[in-house]
Amino acid sequence: MKLRNVFLLSLAVLLLCDGCSNREEDVEIKYISYNIRYGTANDGDNAWDIRKPATKEMIEREQPDVFGLQEALIGQLEYIDSIFPEYSRVGVGRDDGKEAGEFMAVYYRNEFFDLLDSGNFWLSETPDSCSFGWDAACRRIVTWAKLKDKESGKVFYAFNTHLDHVGEVAREQSILLIVKRINEIVKDDKMPVLLSGDFNSNVSSPIFDPLKAEMKDSRAILPESEWIPTYNSFGNGNDTMIDYIFYKNAEVLDFKTLNGDYGKPYISDHYPVMATMKI
Known part of the structure; x- marks a missing residue:
């Protein structure tokens, strides 16, 4: 009887340790940030109805675990929802907190992740209400999701935003507010956090200094000679690098600017960017 008890105790310890090991194992996450270009724009041959198959092809080919969209209107989201039921999303329209205006939607693979919490805040002096901020031309919003990997139990946060294209102030x-709100929402200073978006600024701008004090630019894994502009303006020049994925408490394994051929010369007026992270 004693030997049997010792065996059962040993087995229980082994199972417990194995469970601990599984919970602590690293998780790889493929994350895409994509300014999809709002669907009602009068873009001629680059109109949404013409290029939306390229968005479908990009998602099918790249197979992101999580992706953040900027400028997406409700009709564009419903199109993605209809063809990719394996993804769920969070987010609200910036113009009414419901479905009006552009979304900063965060999509995640529902077979891989549980949604633990989510929320939105506006980039303004009154972030908890639908509002314009400072000298911005448009209402601007941040959408976030707290996700748990089903297999490992690892938890991380994904934040997604689009800064104003006019208002320098x-x-x-907005950067100062984002840093402040991330710290308030996340609380745990060891928690993996990802922040994606169209920042309408180059990372060399001093406005990024408060963010760079807290988080790192995933593009920095590459030599600067391999940095590719992300705003393509459908080939009309003025190429600039304004789309980013920042992170903390994670490791970047790979970074790509998705400027390949997905069936159209330009998938949007921005190229998506993709970071493979280990948390």
Whole structure:
């Protein structure tokens, strides 16, 4: 009887340790940030109805675990929902907190992740209400999701945003607010956090200094000679690098600017960017 008890105790310890090991194992996450270009724009041959198959092809080919969209209107989201039921999303329209205006939607693979929490805040002096901020031309919003990997139990946060294209004060103050809100929402200073978006600024701008004090730019894994502009303006020049994925408490394994052929010369007026992270 004693030998049997010792065996059962040993087995229980082994199972417990194995469970601990599984919970602590690293998880790889493929994350895409994509300014999809709002669907009602009068873009001629680059109109949404013409290029949306390229968005479908990109998602099918790249197979992101999580992706953050900027400028997406409800009709564009419903199209993605209809063809990719394996993804769920969070987010609200920036113009009414429901379905009006552009979304900063966060999509995640529902077979891989559980949604633990989510929320939105506006980039303004009154972030908890639908509002314009500072000198911004448009309402701007951040959408976030707290996700748990079903297999490992690892938890991480994904934040997604789009800074104003006009207001310089708004961009500067928005970065300060994002840093403040991330710290308030996440609380745990060891928690993996990802922040994606169209920042309408180059990372060399001093407005990024408060963010760079807290998080790292995933593109920095590459030599600067391999950095590719992300705003392509459908080939009309003015190429700039304004789309980013920042992170903390994670490791970047790979970074790509998705400027390949997905069936159209330009998938959007921005190229998506993709980071493979280990958390």
